[in-house]
Amino acid sequence: MQRLRNAWALINNSPLGAAALTTTSFELDRNYTCEILGFDAIVYNAYDAISGRDYVNDAVLALYNTVSDISRVVTDLMTWNMFEFSFIEIPDEFAGISSIMPQKKNPSAFEFLRSAASWVLGDTIGVISSPKGVSYSDIRDGTKYLYSPLWHAVEVTSNVVKLFSEVLPGIKWDSERMLEETNEGYSTMTDLADHMVQKYKITFREAHNLVAAFVKVSIVQxxxxxxxxxDDFNNVCFDQGFSFKMNQEELGDVLDPQKCLNRRNVEGGTSERQLKYMLSECAEQLNSEKLWYEEKRKRLERVEQKIFALE
Known part of the structure; x- marks a missing residue:
């Protein structure tokens, strides 16, 4: 949203009155026409107002960042949706059926959302490359293939955001399956290394080597x-010259996935406290962005009504 707002600030400036590069000898009030047309400011330099095209880059890059981020999230969701993971299930209304396999449920919406980023990337390259090597003159070279891909990028991005916002609430999340995989995997071993550094005062390099050796033994078994x-862990420690010992309860507590999450209580971390704070901050930011959008939209509506009233 910040990128989109930045793009708006650069785009919503009036070129009116710049004429063909050099303004005019007529006494025009450019600031007046800027105000009644709903612009925030004028493009002061007339040459820039007519020949500059860089503001379009800001717009299309903001759009591409939006669909690219969504595409990356969807890539993870597609992995989690695979049978081998089965962490989530996409709603039926956003899935397709296989033409030959009756048991197969294709995540069609995810596939569109992921591929759409490539579409907008193509538009982005078209936009930013159009003015390349074109002189700063009032000529068509820099505009003919500049705006068409921008409007297409706007359309695709709008569809992507709309579809993603409809799919996401309907996803079924299998939290028990996720917890099961987390418990069975070795994803919390960093906490074991951290625990030894904090409690037994060894270096992280030493703790890293101990945990790596312990995991290797466990995989072999x-x-x-x-x-x-x-016992396996204590034997690994003894073999590498360390005299401290842990008990089974301590090991289980350190490797517990939920406790692992809650131990990360620094800003931006995964603890319940931090997640609640981030969700609260995001909700406030969302409300702020909605207010900004509504203010801009209503202003443009008032401008349009005023212009029609003048007629």
Missing amino acids: KKKANELSI
Whole structure:
């Protein structure tokens, strides 16, 4: 949203009165026409007002950033939607059926959302490359293929945001399956290394080597994370010259996924406290952005009504 607002600030400036590069000998009030047409300011330099095209770059790049971010999120969701993970299930109304496999549920909406970023990327390249090598003159070279891809990027981005906002609330999240995989995997081993640094005062390099050796032993034994033996861990520590010992309860507490999340209580972290704060801040920001949008939209409506009234 900040990028879009920045683009708006650069775009919503009036070129009216610049004429063909050099303004005019007629006594015009450019600021008056700027106000009645709903612009925020004038493009003061007349040459820039007529020949400059860089403001279009800001607009299309803001759009591309939007669809690119959504595309990346969707890529993760598509992975989580695979049978091998089964973390989520896409709503039926946003899925398609296979032409040959009756059991298959294709995440069609995800596929469109992910590919749309490439579409807008093509538009973006078209926009930013159009003025390249074109002189600063009132000629068509820099405009003929500049605005068409921009309008297309606006249309695609609008559709992407709308579709994504409709798909997301309907996703079914299998939190039990996620927790099961987290418990079985080795994703919380960094906490074990951190714990040894904090409690047993060894260096992180030493803790890193101990945990790596412990995981290697566990993999050879085909043990999952929730099946790890404290005896194996203590033996690894003893073999590498460390005398401290942990018990099974301590190991389980350190590797517990939920506790792992809540230990990260710094700004931007994964603890429940930080997540609640971020959600609250995002809700406030969303309301602020909505107010900004409504103010701009209503202003343009008032401008349009005033212009028609003048007729």
